[in-house]
Amino acid sequence: MTGRDGMSIRVVVADDQELVRAGFQMILSAQPDIEVVAEAADGAQAVDAARRLRPDVVLMDVRMPRMDGLEATRRLAGPGVTSPVKVLMLTTFDLDDYVYEALRAGASGFLLKDLRRDDLVNAVRVVASGEALLAPSVTRRLIGEFARRPRPAQTAPAGLAALTAREREVLHLMARGRSNAEIAADLVIGEQTVKTHVSNILAKLYLRDRIHAVILAYETGLIEPGTR
Amino acid sequence: MTGRDGMSIRVVVADDQELVRAGFQMILSAQPDIEVVAEAADGAQAVDAARRLRPDVVLMDVRMPRMDGLEATRRLAGPGVTSPVKVLMLTTFDLDDYVYEALRAGASGFLLKDLRRDDLVNAVRVVASGEALLAPSVTRRLIGEFARRPRPAQTAPAGLAALTAREREVLHLMARGRSNAEIAADLVIGEQTVKTHVSNILAKLYLRDRIHAVILAYETGLIEPGTR
């Protein structure tokens, strides 16, 4: 979208330590295709500069006075932001909390400051191109976190396949906590009919009661938390 | 654990195309600290070789005859494997399904075959060291996937804080689908007592019935799918 086609990659460097900013600035400016267009000493300045200058990448430190990098990232790339700016997060310590928060905040990358200069330059290029990258240790933990939770949707059609379309519909509403009467109202059918469907569902899935149906809906990924 | 301290990194290359194996073999063997100890033409051979030779890393192609790389990875690094072997997955096309399956199968990395030789060598070293890495496009999607789902635990203590320890205990069992009588048996108290607790829980959380309590448990992250 930006920063390619011969044009240089425009970068904003945000870090509260002047020395660190100077270092990044020097490394990046030495590249023919990278241009540091602004520096920021705290999150507020970073947000301000990024909104004004619309850089291709913001190099963002996690810990900063006034507004930290997490909050700044949220404002620049978080969910709900209309035209997000890409953020590459940097930190000295790779604490889990920071990483997860950063990624949820919308960061396109998370690196430790002990990286080699080639890697930093490469990272900026990768992020500018719309891709993402993480420090190896972070990658490992993210993979672990990801693999830890069982596949959601895929396994759903376990016994669910045995249900008719209407039954699945009823199951969905059941899983949302609707009573038989409410389901009947929702589907514009009689409550007796709903009861029949419910009974058939429970029988087909070998469930004791609707509560177990709700549990099954969540466990199989039929319903995902936060989808309410 | 292995492959360091001056000893070379021992690698098994698994790919059904002879030319690809030869290419990887050549690139890796050119490194002073890397040694290709075996080649495999399918998943079964890869598993066999890896179990026999205990290499530091297995370079594994996704698509292979007889047994594909995913299944082979599961057997070498999947959940439940006692002494896992590190697997670096390689593919020509970065299909979502492959990636997610590979990571769940226990792979320590996932790269596209269009990578530069330096990156391949670097990847082998990273994986051998116990860390992980992904192709940038894969990283982007993984982050997206991760950020998509709202933070689980954190938000839990929303109204839950109002509950007493005992009530939380009852709520947990309720969320597991236990009936009042079963909960009573579990906690070695009278069923009447359980009913009282349940009533208090519902009142405190402004819930209509135990079904909504189950839903709330999942939605707040009190219970996580797959934790059964």
Next chain:
DNA sequence: CGGCGCCTCCCCCGTAGGAGGGATCAGCGG
């Protein structure tokens, strides 16, 4: 065309679950 699957509706009936009372007792902090 006759079945079969699906959706629809109905009745009866037993029970688990929840509302709304009230009660005792141990522990804790003022």
Next chain:
DNA sequence: CCGCTGATCCCTCCTACGGGGGAGGCGCCG
């Protein structure tokens, strides 16, 4: 010492649920 909270137990009443039937209409397919 008193008051409060939490945990325990008991009662009654009512309803939503769920099991076990039966039954009619519709569309599809052999």
